[in-house]
Amino acid sequence: MHNGGDGIMHIPGISDDLFIRGNVPMTKEEIRILTLCKASIRSDSIVLDIGAGTGSLSVEAALMAEKGHVYAIERKPEAAALIRKNAAKFNVEARLSVIEGTAPDAMNKIDNYDVVLIGGSGGNISEILDVITAHINPGGRIVANAITVQNTAAILDYMKQNDMYEYESILIQASRLGKAGAYDMMIGMNPVYIITCRVK
Amino acid sequence: MHNGGDGIMHIPGISDDLFIRGNVPMTKEEIRILTLCKASIRSDSIVLDIGAGTGSLSVEAALMAEKGHVYAIERKPEAAALIRKNAAKFNVEARLSVIEGTAPDAMNKIDNYDVVLIGGSGGNISEILDVITAHINPGGRIVANAITVQNTAAILDYMKQNDMYEYESILIQASRLGKAGAYDMMIGMNPVYIITCRVK
Amino acid sequence: MHNGGDGIMHIPGISDDLFIRGNVPMTKEEIRILTLCKASIRSDSIVLDIGAGTGSLSVEAALMAEKGHVYAIERKPEAAALIRKNAAKFNVEARLSVIEGTAPDAMNKIDNYDVVLIGGSGGNISEILDVITAHINPGGRIVANAITVQNTAAILDYMKQNDMYEYESILIQASRLGKAGAYDMMIGMNPVYIITCRVK
Amino acid sequence: MHNGGDGIMHIPGISDDLFIRGNVPMTKEEIRILTLCKASIRSDSIVLDIGAGTGSLSVEAALMAEKGHVYAIERKPEAAALIRKNAAKFNVEARLSVIEGTAPDAMNKIDNYDVVLIGGSGGNISEILDVITAHINPGGRIVANAITVQNTAAILDYMKQNDMYEYESILIQASRLGKAGAYDMMIGMNPVYIITCRVK
Numbered sequence A, B, C, D: 001m002h003n004g005g006d007g008i009m010h011i012p013g014i015s016d017d018l019f020i021r022g023n024v025p026m027t028k029e030e031i032r033i034l035t036l037c038k039a040s041i042r043s044d045s046i047v048l049d050i051g052a053g054t055g056s057l058s059v060e061a062a063l064m065a066e067k068g069h070v071y072a073i074e075r076k077p078e079a080a081a082l083i084r085k086n087a088a089k090f091n092v093e094a095r096l097s098v099i100e101g102t103a104p105d106a107m108n109k110i111d112n113y114d115v116v117l118i119g120g121s122g123g124n125i126s127e128i129l130d131v132i133t134a135h136i137n138p139g140g141r142i143v144a145n146a147i148t149v150q151n152t153a154a155i156l157d158y159m160k161q162n163d164m165y166e167y168e169s170i171l172i173q174a175s176r177l178g179k180a181g182a183y184d185m186m187i188g189m190n191p192v193y194i195i196t197c198r199v200k
Helices: A029-038 A056-064 A077-089 A125-135 A149-160 B029-038 B056-064 B077-089 B125-135 B149-160 C029-038 C056-064 C077-089 C125-135 C149-160 D029-038 D056-064 D077-089 D125-135 D149-160
Strands: A046-050 A069-074 A096-100 A113-118 A136-146 A165-180 A183-188 A192-199 B046-050 B069-074 B096-100 B113-118 B136-146 B165-180 B183-188 B192-199 C046-050 C069-074 C096-100 C113-118 C136-146 C165-180 C183-188 C192-199 D046-050 D069-074 D096-100 D113-118 D136-146 D165-180 D183-188 D192-199
Touching (some): A029 A165, A029 A192, A056 A069, A056 A113, A077 A096, A125 A136, A125 A149, A149 A192, A149 B183, A149 C149, A183 B149, B029 B056, B029 B165, B029 B192, B029 C029, B046 B056, B056 B077, B069 B077, B113 B125, B125 B136, B125 B149, C029 C192, C056 C096, C069 C077, C077 C096, C113 C125, C125 C136, C136 C149, C149 C165, C149 C192, C149 D183, C183 D149, D056 D069, D056 D096, D069 D077, D077 D096, D113 D125, D125 D136, D125 D149, D149 D165, D149 D192
Parallel strands (some): A046 A069, A046 A113, A113 A136, B046 B113, C046 C069, D046 D113
Antiparallel strands (some): A165 A183, A165 A192, B136 B192, B165 B183, B165 C165, C165 C192
């Protein structure tokens, strides 16, 4: 992986076990790769990561946006501390700011972002989308990971009623190889919806 | 559920948590339902359950085959004890015999079966299929649950080279609703191949 | 398969290609098996199938409920004709009535049902659930197949706010073996939510 | 997307419909993104794409390896022509060579590659892996997409018996949102195994 300064962009895909974790849920590698590739992050992107959890998305976004900045919003102090540790581990503290608080309130000091990643919304998804819609840059993207059908439906319904966006969604059910003696057994992971919205 | 004697056939689908479990892997309800429906078990079927584990498939097969018999082959004593407990719990001891041993050796006293369920094969899948092929009744069925690609490939290759069978296979990836606060999150389960082979 | 009169219950799992189809969407075998097993249909059940499509669920329900009755509600004349043809093919016309119309309006002449299957709702899912709630028998079950996140969320939200039901849901992603030369390739099918609600 | 010359690396994820297609099977966007991120392609990588099909993987690999080279091996003339058209469309002809022929024979003029992508193997997977093993650079990677259980098992068995590699595998079942009236229905795609092997 590249951490900036050499003009070579980071390609997402850091192994889950390289992040410092604790008991905080983490965006798994497969979902992280798809989310970050669909986010069209550029080297100078301003990125907002809402519900950042362990910070795995924030860290990889900061590695990609080597001349940009990532704001990680997280309401749990334990998780916020993990994000800072992971930022330090991957040498991106200078361009990854952790904002402790709940969205959308915690978003009020940030403006003009290019990319918004939504991992968790604490039940305020419509309000969060309203704030994003007011402040996202032209050509910007929102990529949301939803693990509940309610959140998925809420985001899709919002997009359907808002002419400003084009959107698409995929449902990813990934399994990973686990060794079962001499054999290779697949271990199922949780299905995740990835919703990609582009400002027209 | 019906346990025989009333002429009403049992429809599969006993909830996982109604079985006595321990640390033995169990065929989950969704896979169990599909396996038993594809097995074409009749009220007088003789059923062989190879690698019976907790006995969940054996118990439901015995409930369906109320005038038939189920032989559950299982090499682990701990699991064999569980099968007996579950047979007692569901009142099917009279038509569910547990054979402690390893297939294909443990199959040598049983002949003329109508249905073979394969949950585990201990790595001897070709030898097991050879013994089944020599002893299964005309019109009989084999339904195998495979969780490794190696076993899946081995069973499919066997069937491809044997004119006696017609076969089909499905891959099932099921998730179950889990409550996440006020929301409903899907929890992924392991993907399972279900291979159904009919004696032509 | 059994079509009644012999006291042996039909176990679900008729092959898709045995149904007369046309251009009407059909509940696929894997989803049909799981839906019918989760519906706890008994030999004397009164069953309502809303949005019956080709009638594959209705026909198998009628085969299971050999002393009961199935009402298939379908608003498209082309599909209603198919249901009648399939009922004739499987010899269940005597206990399968087709009601041409849109739910919930078309439900107003039926009362006291034990099982409701919901395949399609035409966007009226809350109104349909209200009518069901007023007329379903104690101990009854609703099993809904949902292919959109909006419908899934609407049904789950309804159940969450209604103390009368216990509910669970699974998401099934099935693939089927297709021959690719000498090899066996899996062909993905559409993911379906199966929501099972029991009257407490 | 970036096509080189500006020092900014291309992040994978070109939309399927931007490629010229015809009747040749194409690696879908979701699988393409995961494959290319797991391949650890660098700006100077030499990449071999075996069974290149429409060339979608080759084109994105060439966009990533702006100072490297991609060799696309394809035995069908129709597909080889498509790869050339796609290379021209995305301005990477200068670093994407199409080799018409069957692997492993068609691989005999290429040596010292860093990354091998395997989309199709024409049934010669062991021979292909033997040639790769003899010629891949230290630290190189093989990323195979397998759609049959036989090929998946063959690749995993090869890796298990060869100390030179570390490997992992994921099974991806993706669905895409399709509009169903006012609703959003998920359309299932075929499950694909992605096997990643690293030269130790």
